Amino acid sequence: MENKIDQLATEVKYTAKDFSSDIDVKWCPGCGDYSILAQVQRTSPDFGEKRENIVWVSGIGCSSRFPYYMSTYGFHGIHGRAAAIATGVKLANKNLQVWVATGDGDMLSIGGNHFIHACRKNVDLKILLFNNRIYGLTKGQYSPTSEKGKVTKSSPYGTVDWPFNAIKLADGAGATFIARSLDRDPKHMQEMLTRAAKHKGLAFIEVYQNCPIFNDGAFFHLSEKDSKPENVLVLEHNKPLVFGANKDKGIKLDVITPVVIDLNDGKHSINDCWVHDEFDDNPTRGFILARLSDLPGFPTPIGVFRQYNKPTYDGDYVKQIEHIQSQKGVGTYEKLMFSTTTWEVST
Amino acid sequence: MAKQVQIVEDVTVRFAGDSGDGMQLTGSQFTDTTASLGTDVGTLPDFPAEIRAPAGSLAGVSGFQIHFSSNDIQTPGDSPDVLVAMNPAALRVNLKDLKPNATIIINTNSFDLKNLKLANYDVSPLEDGSLSGFNVVPVELTKLTVTALEGLSLSPKEKDKCKNFFALGLMYWLYNRTIEKTLQWIDSKFKTKPEILEANRRALKAGFYFGETTEIFTTRYDVKPAKLPKGVYRNVSGNEAVAIGFVAASLRAGIPLFLGSYPITPASEILQELSRYKDFGVVTFQAEDEIAGIASGIGAAFAGSLALTTTSGPGLSLKTEAIGLAVITELPIVIVDVQRGGPSTGLPTKTEQADLFQAMYGRHGEAPVVVMAARSPVDCFFASIEAAKIAIEFMTPVILLTDGYLAFGSEPMKIPDFDELPKINFEFRKDPEGFYPYLRNENFIRPWAIPGTPGLEHRIGGLEKKDVYGNISYDPDNHEIMVNKRKAKIEKVQMVVPDAEVEGEQSGELLILSWGSTYGAIKEGIRKVAAEGYKASLLHLRYIHPFPKNLGDILKRFKKILIPEMNKGQMATIIRSTFLIDVIQFNKVKGQPFKVAEIENKIYEVLGGENGK
Numbered sequence: 001m002e003n004k005i006d007q008l009a010t011e012v013k014y015t016a017k018d019f020s021s022d023i024d025v026k027w028c029p030g031c032g033d034y035s036i037l038a039q040v041q042r043t044s045p046d047f048g049e050k051r052e053n054i055v056w057v058s059g060i061g062c063s064s065r066f067p068y069y070m071s072t073y074g075f076h077g078i079h080g081r082a083a084a085i086a087t088g089v090k091l092a093n094k095n096l097q098v099w100v101a102t103g104d105g106d107m108l109s110i111g112g113n114h115f116i117h118a119c120r121k122n123v124d125l126k127i128l129l130f131n132n133r134i135y136g137l138t139k140g141q142y143s144p145t146s147e148k149g150k151v152t153k154s155s156p157y158g159t160v161d162w163p164f165n166a167i168k169l170a171d172g173a174g175a176t177f178i179a180r181s182l183d184r185d186p187k188h189m190q191e192m193l194t195r196a197a198k199h200k201g202l203a204f205i206e207v208y209q210n211c212p213i214f215n216d217g218a219f220f221h222l223s224e225k226d227s228k229p230e231n232v233l234v235l236e237h238n239k240p241l242v243f244g245a246n247k248d249k250g251i252k253l254d255v256i257t258p259v260v261i262d263l264n265d266g267k268h269s270i271n272d273c274w275v276h277d278e279f280d281d282n283p284t285r286g287f288i289l290a291r292l293s294d295l296p297g298f299p300t301p302i303g304v305f306r307q308y309n310k311p312t313y314d315g316d317y318v319k320q321i322e323h324i325q326s327q328k329g330v331g332t333y334e335k336l337m338f339s340t341t342t343w344e345v346s347t
Numbered sequence: 348m349a350k351q352v353q354i355v356e357d358v359t360v361r362f363a364g365d366s367g368d369g370m371q372l373t374g375s376q377f378t379d380t381t382a383s384l385g386t387d388v389g390t391l392p393d394f395p396a397e398i399r400a401p402a403g404s405l406a407g408v409s410g411f412q413i414h415f416s417s418n419d420i421q422t423p424g425d426s427p428d429v430l431v432a433m434n435p436a437a438l439r440v441n442l443k444d445l446k447p448n449a450t451i452i453i454n455t456n457s458f459d460l461k462n463l464k465l466a467n468y469d470v471s472p473l474e475d476g477s478l479s480g481f482n483v484v485p486v487e488l489t490k491l492t493v494t495a496l497e498g499l500s501l502s503p504k505e506k507d508k509c510k511n512f513f514a515l516g517l518m519y520w521l522y523n524r525t526i527e528k529t530l531q532w533i534d535s536k537f538k539t540k541p542e543i544l545e546a547n548r549r550a551l552k553a554g555f556y557f558g559e560t561t562e563i564f565t566t567r568y569d570v571k572p573a574k575l576p577k578g579v580y581r582n583v584s585g586n587e588a589v590a591i592g593f594v595a596a597s598l599r600a601g602i603p604l605f606l607g608s609y610p611i612t613p614a615s616e617i618l619q620e621l622s623r624y625k626d627f628g629v630v631t632f633q634a635e636d637e638i639a640g641i642a643s644g645i646g647a648a649f650a651g652s653l654a655l656t657t658t659s660g661p662g663l664s665l666k667t668e669a670i671g672l673a674v675i676t677e678l679p680i681v682i683v684d685v686q687r688g689g690p691s692t693g694l695p696t697k698t699e700q701a702d703l704f705q706a707m708y709g710r711h712g713e714a715p716v717v718v719m720a721a722r723s724p725v726d727c728f729f730a731s732i733e734a735a736k737i738a739i740e741f742m743t744p745v746i747l748l749t750d751g752y753l754a755f756g757s758e759p760m761k762i763p764d765f766d767e768l769p770k771i772n773f774e775f776r777k778d779p780e781g782f783y784p785y786l787r788n789e790n791f792i793r794p795w796a797i798p799g800t801p802g803l804e805h806r807i808g809g810l811e812k813k814d815v816y817g818n819i820s821y822d823p824d825n826h827e828i829m830v831n832k833r834k835a836k837i838e839k840v841q842m843v844v845p846d847a848e849v850e851g852e853q854s855g856e857l858l859i860l861s862w863g864s865t866y867g868a869i870k871e872g873i874r875k876v877a878a879e880g881y882k883a884s885l886l887h888l889r890y891i892h893p894f895p896k897n898l899g900d901i902l903k904r905f906k907k908i909l910i911p912e913m914n915k916g917q918m919a920t921i922i923r924s925t926f927l928i929d930v931i932q933f934n935k936v937k938g939q940p941f942k943v944a945e946i947e948n949k950i951y952e953v954l955g956g957e958n959g960k
Contacts, residue, residue, distance in 0.1 A: 021806070023806075023818055023819070050801070051801075051804060052798065052799055052800055052801045052802070052803070052804055053798070053799055055650075055798045057646070058808075060809075067806050067808070068806050068808075068818075068819065070806075071804055072804055073798040073804050073805065073806070074804075074805070074806035074807070074808070075646070075649055075676075075806070075807060075808060076806065076807070076808025076809060076810060077642065077645075077672065077808065077809065078642075078668055078669060078671075078672050078809050081638060081639070081642040081669065084607075084634065084635075084638065084639035084642035084643050084646070085642045085643065085645055085646035085649075086646060087632065087639075087643050087646065088605065088607060088632070088642065088643030088644060088645060088646025088647035088648075088649075088650070088654075089646040089647065089649060089650045089798065090646075091605065091630050091632060091643070091646075091647060092603070092605055092630070092646065092647035092648075092649075092650035092651060092652040093650045093651065093797075093798065093799055095799060096650065096798050096799060113635050113636055113639070114635060114638075114639055114642075116635075117634075117635035117639070317630065320625060321625050321626075321628055321630075324625035324626050325625070325626050325628070327626075328626040329626065330626060330627075330628075331594070331598075331624060331626040331627030331628070332598075333595065333598055333765040335626070336591055336594050336595060336598070336624075336627065337581065337591065337595075337762045338579075338581070338762070340581050340582075341379050341383065341528070341581065341582065342579050342580060342581045342762070343382065343383035343384075343385070343579070343580050343581075344578070344579050344580070345385050345572070345575045345576070345577055345578060345579075345580060345761075346577055347572075347577075
């Protein structure tokens with residue numbers, strides 16, 4: 001940035017390069033964050049906003065360095081508070097597209113309160129959670145998404161904590177676009193990012209992200225070529241839930257219990273599979289899907305779990321102001337000072 | 348029977364009753380009427396922390412004190428001349444505060460065995476002679492009210508609830524006020540409840556006419572209008588004044604006001620009041636916690652709003668880290684701390700000035716901010732505008748200290764013309780040519796470049812920034828440069844801080860240094876001792892960091908410096924360490940403001956008899 005202030009004509013079609021700042025990216029070699037950054041820069045031209053109207057806000061942690069690497073407006077906040085800062089930005093200027101880059105420690109531990117309330121209010125924010133299930137910047141302590149029993153620097157005998165399932169948390173708290181992706185699946189992540197950008201309301205994307213230093217390989221069973229097909233369930237709207245290298249396994253919903261079925265056993269067919277409805281108004285099925293990643297023997301879903309529309313906090317706030325102004329007129333100093341009991345002292 | 352009217356200069360009345368008796372309403376009505384007659388007024392409510400303690404209990408007593416005078420007054424008065432006691436508990440709680448020979452108007456209907464017991468009276472104080480030093484006026488307030496409401500189809504309980512209007516009517520008569528303003532208020536307030544409207548009207552009138560016809564009162568009193576400057580006036584409490592002060596600042600600056608806040612006593616009224624001003628485009632974000640309150644404010648400041656967060660001591664502690672963020676990102680935000688008794692939950696409804704150190708030093712790292720304190724309910728209005736002006740013009744957080752005493756106290760304010768308000772001078776950066784986020788002007792102020800502006804895309808945050816360019820920098824020399832520049836900027840604020848002015852002799856034996864809400868009591872105290880021929884000068888500090896540039900010189904001109912404060916000597920410590928002089932402390936931490944008499948006595952003590960004459 002020191003030497004480069006781009007002055008793009010607004011008509012110009014952006015490219016990924018237009019969203020890259022001149023600051024050297026300083027994540028560890030092999031960090032999954034590089035991929036997230038690349039996918040965001042690649043898809044930003046499709047976000048439907050001019051660069052000056054995009055703001056990236058973050059908290060603290062490896063992931064929270066993200067705004068420095070984008071050439072948009074950026075705000076690197078304090079630990080856990082990104083959602084609250086971003087809410088202020090959005091309320092101050094509804095025309096901005098506000099993104100939050102955060103991590104599992106930042107958003108689900110110290111920032112948990114801000115996260116659930118931003119979801120509850122359905123503030124029009126796009127929250128990108130870099131989940132590596134570890135504290136990276138502080139060098140290797142367990143996080144609120146670390147699996148139970150995990151041995152880390154601060155849990156030499158294994159954790160006794162139960163982890164958060166971020167998808168369940170987001171849906172339960174009221175987010176209106178809830179998705180998951182993988183750092184090593186660029187195409188999928190690009191699709192999720194573009195869709196989140198277009199969503200009106202709180203869009204939440206959990207990205208499983210590898211920390212090569214402190215939690216290397218945490219998601220390799222989901223991201224590597226040989227194991228991925230058996231362990232990942234790609235959610236697609238209106239499509240049956242099918243997975244496996246040969247697309248030979250499906251998920252059937254037995255009332256409210258998910259069951260893995262073998263499509264080649266002669267007893268089941270694709271018609272028995274649960275057909276995914278992203279726009280399901282009822283949260284129950286989304287919740288069952290979210291739980292699959294915690295259940296032994298089930299694949300981990302990626303994709304959009306649920307997307308629905310409800311009025312946004314910022315949208316309704318602006319509407320209320322406009323409504324009151326149309327009723328009462330726009331406030332003036334005279335109205336401010338004299339709309340109460342007054343009296344005159346004349347002598 | 349025509350009754351004699353006696354002119355008095357100065358009266359303090361306290362209404363006291365159960366928290367469900369409507370004493371705050373009664374008090375505020377009396378205030379509005381009295382103020383509108385041109386009398387100077389100072390008020391202070393006193394209510395329990397519990398919302399509804401058991402009826403009739405000592406814990407449930409709620410009071411409202413009004414000091415009104417034909418002189419210019421600065422406080423709600425030390426000791427009441429008149430107490431209206433609606434029940435035994437109200438009598439017991441307030442008796443100790445009264446002046447000798449004070450008048451006590453007692454609702455005798457509530458002095459039954461049950462209420463007496465609740466107030467820990469074995470024998471009725473009306474009968475045991477314990478009130479012999481007072482002028483006791485027993486009135487069957489409840490009975491008279493209910494009689495006046497005969498024929499209305501209200502329940503006995505609803506009728507009973509009107510007795511505060513009877514008491515108000517009686518006080519209007521006693522102090523030669525008119526009832527019209529309150530009648531109008533009743534008409535508009537109870538528009539949709541015609542029966543209640545009629546009942547309250549009747550009760551008010553009945554109280555007024557009772558004064559006229561009863562033999563109990565032989566004299567009524569009148570307090571003539573004060574010689575206040577010409578103009579149109581309104582009443583404001585401190586919290587209300589902060590709220591409208593920031594709306595006015597937003598109009599002056601031409602940018603919308605954003606409040607991020609979490610409810611906390613005694614600051615919540617600012618949030619409530621501002622939430623009404625949607626027609627001014629005010630955004631009030633009732634955040635999930637104190638931290639989100641300020642964090643959202645910082646976000647809004649980044650995006651170009653006039654940002655405000657309001658809180659009290661415990662909340663200021665929670666906001667501490669975020670204030671540091673506002674310091675390093677150099678964004679304008681005002682933090683209003685309505686101080687209360689601490690530490691921890693402390694005395695939530697009581698007043699104190701013990702957050703001064705926290706405001707000055709309560710951050711990690713070198714994180715100087717501007718600190719100001721308002722001195723009166725009216726000053727809360729002007730101090731708010733000043734705080735907003737400094738925050739915006741210097742791109743810095745400003746902490747504005749008020750306290751519970753100012754927050755709930757009220758006084759008349761001469762409504763200033765819009766043009767009289769200080770101008771707030773700033774421009775958003777628009778030009779990309781030569782723009783760098785930390786390229787400062789001659790006063791070390793960086794540009795305010797807001798999202799949405801083409802060509803100015805930049806990143807800021809809590810990591811140390813490279814001088815001028817604003818990228819992350821861990822360079823040791825750069826850190827020191829930035830620390831120094833942030834400090835130098837705050838010192839530059841001194842340019843706009845008016846010189847301190849001494850009230851009274853410009854040099855001599857004793858200077859009293861006041862800050863915040865102690866001003867009123869100190870000013871009246873000095874006036875009282877002056878009447879006895881004693882001299883003390885007054886210097887009031889509104890700007891605490893940075894101090895006015897002439898403060899050190901003034902302090903040297905006096906032999907003794909006395910600093911009364913509602914803490915254990917925080918300002919005294921700052922003055923000592925800044926100017927290397929000694930001062931005399933006068934500290935009170937009882938959750939109560941200084942009384943004028945306490946200041947008087949302290950002045951006599953310090954001057955040592957005849958010394959100051």
